[in-house]
C-alpha cells in the first residue's frame with residue numbers, strides 16, 4: 001500500500017505527478033482556518049509532510065503518530081521543533097544550496113534599492129511629483145567601493161560577498177561562528193567581532209539562521225554602534241532583530257535606511273511604523289521567490305521526502321541524530 005503524504009504547498013504538475021506515483025497525496029491548498037482543520041484531519045494517517053511556513057510544534061506533531069518524515073520547502077528550519085522530531089525519530093529535511101544565489105540577489109536588490117532610494121523616487125515619479133528641482137534632497141549614496149558587512153558567513157553570506165567583491169569592488173568584513181580562510185582568500189574578506197563590524201560597515205547585512213542564540217541579536221545596543229550613514233539589510237529572519245529598536249533607529253535617523261525582507265511577525269501588519277518610513281524598503285519574504293528557484297526547492301523537497309519514505313537517508317537531512325540506518 002502507498003504511504004500517505006500531506007502537502008501544504010502546491011506543487012507543479014510534474015512534481016505532483018511524481019509524488020502521486022509513489023504516495024497517496026492529500027493537498028491542503030491554504031493554511032487558513034479551514035485548511036488547518038483539514039490538516040488536523042489528515043495528520044492521523046500521514047507518513048510524510050511537505051510544505052513551508054507552518055509552525056510544526058509538538059502539539060501538531062502529536063496528531064500524527066505514524067509520521068516518518070517532514071520535508072521543508074525552505075533552508076531555514078526555525079519553524080520546527082527539531083528536538084521533538086528527533087525524539088520521535090521523524091526525519092526533517094530542508095532545501096539548502098538551490099536558493100543561495102537567488103536569495104543573495106534579493107539581498108543585493110535591497111542594498112541597491114535602499115542606497116539609491118529606488119522605491120521612494122519611483123513612487124515620486126508615479127505620483128506626478130517629478131518637477132525640475134531634482135537635487136541633493138533626492139540623492140542617494142554609492143554602493144560600489146563601500147564596506148559590506150556580513151553577519152553569518154554561510155552559503156548566502158558567501159554569495160553576497162562574491163557579488164560585493166567582484167561586482168561592486170566593495171571591501172568585505174564579516175562576523176560568523178569562526179573565521180573562514182577560504183572566503184578570506186576568495187573575496188579578500190576580513191573577520192571582525194560583531195561590535196567592530198557594526199561600527200565599520202556601510203551595509204550591515206544579516207544572513208544568519210534564527211536560533212536560540214541569534215534571537216534578538218541586533219537590538220538597541222547594536223544599532224547604537226552603527227553610524228548615521230549605515231544601511232541595515234535583513235534577509236535572514238525577523239526575530240534576529242529587535243524590531244522596536246530598529247524602528248527607533250530609523251525614526252531617529254541614527255541609521256540611514258533599512259532593506260527588510262523578513263519581519264518579527266509575518267505578514268507585516270499594514271499599520272507597522274516601518275511602512276510609514278521613506279527610508280525603509282520592505283518586501284514580503286521573497287528572498288527565494290523566483291519561478292526557477294521555487295521549482296528547484298520543491299523538487300529538492302520531493303526528492304528528500306521520497307528518499308526518507310523509501311527508507312533512504314535524505315540528501316538534506318537536518319536532524320542527523322534521527323537517522324537509524
Ligand SMILES: NC(=O)c1ccc[n+]([C@@H]2O[C@H](COP(=O)([O-])OP(=O)(O)OC[C@H]3O[C@@H](n4cnc5c(N)ncnc54)[C@H](O)[C@@H]3O)[C@@H](O)[C@H]2O)c1
Nearest residue numbers: 076103152153154155156176177208209213235236287288
Ligand atoms: N529571506 C528569505 O527568503 C530567505 C531565504 C533563504 C534563507 N533565509 C535565511 O537565511 C539563513 C541562512 O541560510 P544559509 O543557507 O546561508 O545558511 P548557512 O547555514 O549556510 O549559513 C548561516 C551562517 O550563520 C552562521 N551563524 C549561525 N549562528 C551564528 C551565531 N550565533 N553567530 C555567528 N554566526 C552564526 C553559521 O556559522 C553559518 O556560517 C536561513 O537559515 C534562513 O533563515 C532567508
Ligand SMILES: O=C(O)[C@H](O)CO
Nearest residue numbers: 052073074075076288
Ligand atoms: O528559509 C528559507 O528557505 C526562506 O526563508 C523561505 O522560507
